[in-house]
Amino acid sequence: MDFTLNDEQIAIRDTCREFAEQEIKPRAEEMDATGQFPYDLVGKMGQLGLLGLPFPEEYGGAGADFLSYCLAIEEISRGDVSVGITMEAHTSLGATPFYLFGSEEQKQRYLLPLATGERLWAFGLTEAEAGSDSGGTRTRAVLKEDGQWHINGSKVFITNAGTNITGGVTITAVTGQRPDGRKEITNLIVPKGTPGYVIGNPYKKMGWKASDTRPLSFEECMVPEENILGKRGDGFKQFMQILDAGRVAIAALSVGLAQACLDEALSYARERKQFGKSISTYQAIQFKLADMDMEIELARLMYYKAAWLHMQGKPYRREASMAKLFASETAKRAADQAVQIHGGYGFMDEYPVSRYWRSVKINEIGEGTSEVQRMLIAKELGC
Numbered sequence: 001m002d003f004t005l006n007d008e009q010i011a012i013r014d015t016c017r018e019f020a021e022q023e024i025k026p027r028a029e030e031m032d033a034t035g036q037f038p039y040d041l042v043g044k045m046g047q048l049g050l051l052g053l054p055f056p057e058e059y060g061g062a063g064a065d066f067l068s069y070c071l072a073i074e075e076i077s078r079g080d081v082s083v084g085i086t087m088e089a090h091t092s093l094g095a096t097p098f099y100l101f102g103s104e105e106q107k108q109r110y111l112l113p114l115a116t117g118e119r120l121w122a123f124g125l126t127e128a129e130a131g132s133d134s135g136g137t138r139t140r141a142v143l144k145e146d147g148q149w150h151i152n153g154s155k156v157f158i159t160n161a162g163t164n165i166t167g168g169v170t171i172t173a174v175t176g177q178r179p180d181g182r183k184e185i186t187n188l189i190v191p192k193g194t195p196g197y198v199i200g201n202p203y204k205k206m207g208w209k210a211s212d213t214r215p216l217s218f219e220e221c222m223v224p225e226e227n228i229l230g231k232r233g234d235g236f237k238q239f240m241q242i243l244d245a246g247r248v249a250i251a252a253l254s255v256g257l258a259q260a261c262l263d264e265a266l267s268y269a270r271e272r273k274q275f276g277k278s279i280s281t282y283q284a285i286q287f288k289l290a291d292m293d294m295e296i297e298l299a300r301l302m303y304y305k306a307a308w309l310h311m312q313g314k315p316y317r318r319e320a321s322m323a324k325l326f327a328s329e330t331a332k333r334a335a336d337q338a339v340q341i342h343g344g345y346g347f348m349d350e351y352p353v354s355r356y357w358r359s360v361k362i363n364e365i366g367e368g369t370s371e372v373q374r375m376l377i378a379k380e381l382g383c
């Protein structure tokens with residue numbers, strides 16, 4: 001067993017660490033306060049090749065392995081998790097479906113500008129009545145004689161759907177009924193600007209404020225027959241596969257945020273004096289820091305292992321769910337302890353830990369709640 005990262009993985013991690021430290025972190029407070037989407041930062045990330053890391057060069061990507069991509073997500077999220085989720089949702093949910101299931105023509109047309117960072121893309125699975133039960137999709141698409149899919153329905157909470165550089169969204173829709181009576185779900189590509197595709201106003205959120213999250217609706221929205229992604233009826237299978245890999249990346253994002261909590265808590269504990277001494281000399285504070293460090297290391301190893309299994313082409317659904325579940329809960333505990341170590345100052349907006357505390361909660365919800373992860377792990381156990 002070798003836990004050493006290779007030269008390329010180290011180079012990508014270090015590039016992202018430096019970029020996050022120099023360009024993202026100094027902007028995090030302002031982005032949180034204004035909620036403005038950071039087009040300039042996203043543009044620079046595109047130039048650095050960060051928006052197409054795991055895709056081959058022939059499709060505009062950087063040709064990096066999946067672990068390198070996760071290391072990048074960890075480091076970017078350590079700088080600011082809004083930027084981290086923009087990168088993750090674009091890559092794991094927006095671009096990866098084209099790479100895995102798209103035809104050669106779709107890869108050239110859609111994946112290429114996404115991998116180079118020229119465009120962002122969204123993935124619309126969740127609906128008002130279909131969240132954890134995402135197979136309960138009500139959005140319908142009917143292929144009519146005019147050769148067009150007629151889409152009617154709506155989606156909620158969709159990341160990256162409405163930025164100025166978003167090219168469109170891939171959505172799940174019911175396209176018929178299977179022989180066993182279950183819904184036939186298919187993924188369809190809906191470019192921005194398609195008549196009948198309405199992008200709602202951004203939500204006001206508790207955290208991840210500089211990321212773009214919107215409701216979408218489709219009213220007699222028509223896309224040509226060839227806008228199907230992969231095979232008709234494969235939608236459910238496809239999004240389960242997309243989410244497995246996405247969860248490893250969300251685990252990495254959570255580790256990045258947890259590490260930021262530890263960074264701030266340690267630095268504050270060293271500086272802050274009470275009862276005549278630095279609070280880092282008190283064992284109660286040291287034990288909090290030691291526990292944070294230990295849990296972060298465990299969470300990191302869990303996403304490394306899940307990423308490694310994925311790269312080996314081995315089954316990894318159990319490990320992906322475990323990594324996402326443990327890392328998101330680790331980040332929540334880390335944010336809580338980081339605020340505690342800051343005392344009253346931790347409650348004030350000018351300290352990053354208050355922002356971390358507000359942003360950490362969503363990690364236990366997005367791309368499958370903690371309950372859903374436990375359900376998936378139990379299913380793998382045979383329950």
Ligand SMILES: Cc1cc2nc3c(=O)[nH]c(=O)nc-3n(C[C@H](O)[C@H](O)[C@H](O)COP(=O)(O)OP(=O)(O)OC[C@H]3O[C@@H](n4cnc5c(N)ncnc54)[C@H](O)[C@@H]3O)c2cc1C
Binds near residue numbers: 128208213
């Ligand atoms: C900021 C943000 C960004 C998002 N981005 C995207 C995106 O880009 N694309 C997208 O498609 N979706 C996106 N989502 C949606 C996200 O994936 C869902 O919110 C999530 O899957 C949970 O669905 P829900 O909100 O409907 O909760 P519900 O499914 O209604 O769950 C409510 C509660 O019930 C629990 N629960 C549900 N079923 C069970 C069960 N069988 N057993 C035990 N407990 C259960 C849940 O765990 C949860 O605690 C985003 C959400 C947010 C908040």
